Amino acid sequence: MGEPSSIIELSLSCRNLFDIDPLSKTGPVVHAYIKNSQRKDYTLLGKTEEVQKSLNPDFTKTFTLEYFFERAQWIKFEVYSDENDLSRHIGTCETKLASFVTSDNQNFTGDLKLPGVEASRGQIFVRADNVTMSNDEVSFTVKADMQDQGGWLCCRLDNPYLLISRARSGEVDVRIEERDYIRVFQSRVVSNSMNPDFGEIKLKKQLFCNSDTNLPLKIQLCNYRQDGIHPLYGQFITTLTELSAKETSSFPLINSQGHQTGTIYFKKFIVIPHPSIAEYIRSGWGLNMSVAIDFTASNKEFKNPTSLHRQYQNGKRNDYEEAIIQVGQILEPYAHDRKYALFGFGGIPMFTGASQVSHCFNLTGIYDPTVQGFAEMLNLYKSRVPNVCMNGPSYFSEVLQNVLNYMEENMLKKMYHILLILTDGEIHDMSKTKDLIVECSKYPLSIIIVGIGNADFSNMVALDGDEVVLRNSRGEATKRDIVQFVKFNHFKNHDLVQLGEEVLKEVPDQIVSYMLSKGIKPQPQFDHRPFEPEQIQNFL
Missing domain, CATH: 3.40.50.410 (von Willebrand factor, type A domain)
Structure with missing residues (x-):
């Protein structure tokens, strides 16, 4: 069979998806399938979560798989607007796994189409990243204090949720473009709160920072809104090295205008060694x-x-x-x-x-x-x-x-x-x-x-x-x-x-x-x- 050339992780986004039902914002989900030269049919690799009310979703679910240089490994993405109704099919993108590995900065863009139809129904963006495996786990609790913005946003921010993204492997410059961050965690929404407590969070070290303690991590606080547009309240960049230096630490949230809009507090931050x-x-x-x-x-x-x-x-x-x-x-x-x-x-x-x-x-x-x-x-x-x-x-x-x-x-x-x-x-x-x-x-x-x-x-x-x-x-x-x-x-x-x-x-x-x-x-x-x-x- 041979050893894999590398283990890679794929993170997915879609843009400009065809709106099957304009009266109800779509909640897209992606089904990923893999096929190699030793298989006749595609096998299900996994499914993303469903992102409600968005035609431009960024998915938190990632896919880890073995890449073999010597094999023709085909991968297929099926995008649906409803996980429970597969007749609501937006489109398909099929390509070889090598397309991701050989593309510029391992970023791939493909058109979503229906069988026999040339017109594009949106694009799927795939970011590939080499994986450094680790069984260790990162554990912490998170709270935030949010400042009243006095109308800075068009409505009061009171439904916050937390996003954690990591830079691509090898990226150590904090001035990394947005596309080169991989979303790894999205918290629950805390309704009607300016002081949200997101409770205890546990993530695999490999997922959190690809086992690289100096890899830039982007922490963002967003406001959930029913219209599917979730304004950014503030963000900051850190690393696992910085987070794990103290059991308790705090970071200012900075908005797009460079103003501090609140503070995030990490408590009980520990890295737990995990046997296999x-x-x-x-x-x-x-x-x-x-x-x-x-x-x-x-x-x-x-x-x-x-x-x-x-x-x-x-x-x-x-x-x-x-x-x-x-x-x-x-x-x-x-x-x-x-x-x-x-x-x-x-x-x-x-x-x-x-x-x-x-x-x-x-x-x-x-x-x-x-x-x-x-x-x-x-x-x-x-x-x-x-x-x-x-x-x-x-x-x-x-x-x-x-x-x-x-x-x-x-x-x-x-x-x-x-x-x-x-x-x-x-x-x-x-x-x-x-x-x-x-x-x-x-x-x-x-x-x-x-x-x-x-x-x-x-x-x-x-x-x-x-x-x-x-x-x-x-x-x-x-x-x-x-x-x-x-x-x-x-x-x-x-x-x-x-x-x-x-x-x-x-x-x-x-x-x-x-x-x-x-x-x-x-x-x-x-x-x-x-x-x-x-x-x-x-x-x-």
């Missing part, structure tokens, strides 16, 4: 994996031609089977004793003689829910489907309680737990599920939810907690982000290998964050697990 997951694996830590499969009535009985559990005779696999394979085959080398626990929920397990719905039952039909290897897990699922009556409602809490009980009984073992939930829709015990996830966040657990089918998965997005911190019924927040949700259909028509990579990409950070929260350090001298280096690299 590979170090913990070498220290004897293993992964315990459980899989819970949805057998509620909305899946439809397996004999129904439209059933999500349909069993095909021609070797074709249903979506549940594909999800089991793509995730299971990645985790199998790390699974404790190469075993998986396999549960069902929301159905009547007739193979046990039951006549009532169960919200957590062992698919093995015996006390021990484990099977050896993902191939046996797949075969067991297929054999049980005809003997489970689809029922409901859809409860997650009993599965979560089962896993929580097991973790509590095995806390002395060097074991991190992964729960994979495959489900086709809504949750009917949302409050209890939230309570249990908050409790589980104290334990060595990651929860991966894969949405099967075309149902409304808004509750799953809420459990993911990427946009709003998940809280229980008492208002307590999760100790860690432990839930990752993805829709299977986002990968179904592309390379399904990407599904396993997407659902597992947050797991390494979740494992390390748990270890650090408990003060657990890897022990390099302890190395008895039979893992090969390439296995660890594949998981990372």
Whole structure:
């Protein structure tokens, strides 16, 4: 295969986007796809966030990938005006990855077009940057005191948010053009405040400053407005070296006219050394994996031609089977004793003689829910489907309680737990599920939810907690982000290998964050697990 020539990071912006609906400002999002000479089809690299009410968005989400000089690596960007309606397609730009590397200052501009139409529907700007990897994390809290501008702006600034951008690699002059800054973080909006508190912020050192402590960082305070035009209140330039010199520091905000408009305060600014997951694996830590499969009535009985559990005779696999394979085959080398626990929920397990719905039952039909290897897990699922009556409602809490009980009984073992939930829709015990996830966040657990089918998965997005911190019924927040949700259909028509990579990409950070929260350090001298280096690299 060969080693990559470099690892590069892509940051994206769009300008002059075609306005599909002039009565409602567009909220564009970009889907990025990659293809190389060894693949026939494009695979999803990732998606940006949706930028509301803007025809000229700058995206915070970046994409990191390996660049191979010797390969023809094609990349494609699809821009949509609505993440939930892919028929609102603004345009496509397709080029080779080498176009970014060889362009002037690694800045690329491409036209967005519809298939068979020459007219441009806007431009996409791509900035490529060489990556210096680091597992370390930067942690700090931020507050601001904003001065009343007395009408300097056309309206009172009272909805502030924070932007952090870094210069491109190798740039050390503070007089850097705006285009050579890469946006790395955007805070939540603090409404109706002249003294906003943005709380604790944690960022990977690589993302924050590309692991370069002297790289210029631009800190900006902006005012969020409903019309999509967000005035700049003030900004300043600093570096990680300057920020980390003191645990508490302050900086004046300077507006475009050179006047001070306020002050930003950094507190508890620290750089936290992070071990890698590979170090913990070498220290004897293993992964315990459980899989819970949805057998509620909305899946439809397996004999129904439209059933999500349909069993095909021609070797074709249903979506549940594909999800089991793509995730299971990645985790199998790390699974404790190469075993998986396999549960069902929301159905009547007739193979046990039951006549009532169960919200957590062992698919093995015996006390021990484990099977050896993902191939046996797949075969067991297929054999049980005809003997489970689809029922409901859809409860997650009993599965979560089962896993929580097991973790509590095995806390002395060097074991991190992964729960994979495959489900086709809504949750009917949302409050209890939230309570249990908050409790589980104290334990060595990651929860991966894969949405099967075309149902409304808004509750799953809420459990993911990427946009709003998940809280229980008492208002307590999760100790860690432990839930990752993805829709299977986002990968179904592309390379399904990407599904396993997407659902597992947050797991390494979740494992390390748990270890650090408990003060657990890897022990390099302890190395008895039979893992090969390439296995660890594949998981990372």
